[in-house]
Amino acid sequence: MTASADVVIVGAGIAGVSAAHELAVRRGFEKVVIVDPRPPLSLTSDKSTECYRNYWPNLPMVALMNRSIDLLDEMSLASGNAFGLNRRGYLFVTAKQERLMELVESSHVSSSFGSGPVRIHHDPDSYRAADDGFDVLANSETLRQHFPYLTGEAVGALHVRRAGWFSAQQLGSWMLEQAKDRDAEVVVDEVIDIDIAGGQVRSVKLASGRVITTSVVIDAAGPLSPNVARLAEVDLPVFSELHLKVAFRDHLEVVPRNAPMIIWSDPQTIAWSDEEKTELLNQDRHQLVAEMPIFCHGRPEGGAESPYLLALWEYHKAVTEPLWPLPTDPLYPEVVMRGMATMVPELGQYLDRLPHSVVDGGYYSKTRENRPLIGPAGPKGFHLMSAMSGFGVMVAAGAADLVASHITGGPVAEYAKSFLLSRYDDPDYVAQIAALEDAALEDAGLEDAGLEDAGQL
Numbered sequence: 001m002t003a004s005a006d007v008v009i010v011g012a013g014i015a016g017v018s019a020a021h022e023l024a025v026r027r028g029f030e031k032v033v034i035v036d037p038r039p040p041l042s043l044t045s046d047k048s049t050e051c052y053r054n055y056w057p058n059l060p061m062v063a064l065m066n067r068s069i070d071l072l073d074e075m076s077l078a079s080g081n082a083f084g085l086n087r088r089g090y091l092f093v094t095a096k097q098e099r100l101m102e103l104v105e106s107s108h109v110s111s112s113f114g115s116g117p118v119r120i121h122h123d124p125d126s127y128r129a130a131d132d133g134f135d136v137l138a139n140s141e142t143l144r145q146h147f148p149y150l151t152g153e154a155v156g157a158l159h160v161r162r163a164g165w166f167s168a169q170q171l172g173s174w175m176l177e178q179a180k181d182r183d184a185e186v187v188v189d190e191v192i193d194i195d196i197a198g199g200q201v202r203s204v205k206l207a208s209g210r211v212i213t214t215s216v217v218i219d220a221a222g223p224l225s226p227n228v229a230r231l232a233e234v235d236l237p238v239f240s241e242l243h244l245k246v247a248f249r250d251h252l253e254v255v256p257r258n259a260p261m262i263i264w265s266d267p268q269t270i271a272w273s274d275e276e277k278t279e280l281l282n283q284d285r286h287q288l289v290a291e292m293p294i295f296c297h298g299r300p301e302g303g304a305e306s307p308y309l310l311a312l313w314e315y316h317k318a319v320t321e322p323l324w325p326l327p328t329d330p331l332y333p334e335v336v337m338r339g340m341a342t343m344v345p346e347l348g349q350y351l352d353r354l355p356h357s358v359v360d361g362g363y364y365s366k367t368r369e370n371r372p373l374i375g376p377a378g379p380k381g382f383h384l385m386s387a388m389s390g391f392g393v394m395v396a397a398g399a400a401d402l403v404a405s406h407i408t409g410g411p412v413a414e415y416a417k418s419f420l421l422s423r424y425d426d427p428d429y430v431a432q433i434a435a436l437e438d439a440a441l442e443d444a445g446l447e448d449a450g451l452e453d454a455g456q457l
Helices: 014-026 059-078 097-115 140-146 168-181 222-231 274-282 332-343 345-350 389-408 414-419 421-425 427-438
Strands: 002-004 007-010 032-035 051-053 090-094 118-121 134-137 156-160 163-165 185-187 191-197 200-206 211-213 217-219 239-249 261-264 296-301 308-312 357-366 373-376 382-386
Touching: 007 014, 014 032, 014 168, 014 382, 014 389, 051 059, 051 389, 059 097, 059 168, 059 389, 059 414, 090 097, 097 118, 097 134, 097 156, 134 140, 140 156, 163 261, 168 185, 191 222, 217 222, 222 357, 222 382, 239 332, 261 332, 296 332, 308 332, 332 345, 332 357, 357 389, 373 389, 373 414, 382 389, 389 414, 414 421, 421 427
Parallel strands: 002 211, 007 032, 007 217, 032 185, 090 261, 118 134, 217 382
Antiparallel strands: 051 163, 090 156, 134 156, 191 200, 200 211, 239 308, 239 357, 261 296, 296 308, 373 382
């Protein structure tokens, strides 16, 4: 069977569905086809904390995220907030004065690129609700007045305001239904070849034998994007990291349901007993006995009546080829709970008997400098929406808007060139990446848990 399409999107995750919505609904394309052998939104799209922020250390990422958040706000209004978008923010908490100063400095950097103003609060009464910018709770008294469940060891916090979370599944489902209403089609199949003639995409061949003629293909295959790109003779400088998350039943109601995303911003060492340390060393789990990385973080999950707390701690840093089912870590729930209890001591009540928990995860697909690949690459008509790392759900709408502008040949934002694969053709850019890799990125304060420092590139 042969068919034709204006655009074929490879991958039905949040990136591919966002592209379909942008093209079919917002841009008026008549024949948009998504191809994926798996059900939509089932691979990695809901395997993060499903959060968003405009807190980034460089202009392109701030600009792209601001655009994406604008679109999320528009879709929230249009859908009656069907996907539960909130603006509770990210609260970076620290027990070290020098660390607080680093967070403040990083907020000023992000602010200079358009993330909003920085406000310093020494008095608890001056801290107010806000929709953008940054609020610095500059001392323990101010912090504890507003967040009494946090440890008394904390000296302050940075509250990122244009930030929060939403349901990626519900957003994706809403966008997909909107796109289908405009005749977008989902094909349950696998793209096994991309035909290129005269430097132009001509068609895609599916595992079923079906051929779809098209002049435009979007690679939105998440951790499998390099495989799809190779079909178009494009090599992607992308690798995958395994990441897990855990949902706990917080039946003691330790973390309030209206809490922001809370993030412990200091390294910590878990207080294992001598017997536990010996057993961990015998299991070759040395990293759990040594100093653990920053950014153990969590947030309430579900509505006001939900008892669940969602938490993550990216201590694995396992670079690997994507494999399913995911490798498991039976210690992950306990390790994360111990890390969270450093920030919220009352969670320590659960350590003698962990509450019911569910672990899942996925792969973060990343470039060296952790900046996504968006736009044309290789043969004419081949486009990327790839390497979205741990920020795929928050950037997808903005990335779809950007790739659609490339496809239509209309004006593109100034920041567009910063996300092209061709940026690696610039030797100065590559040298800057190498310099960043030699630097102590973790000390810069934005290195882990999807909060990476992409530098001033």
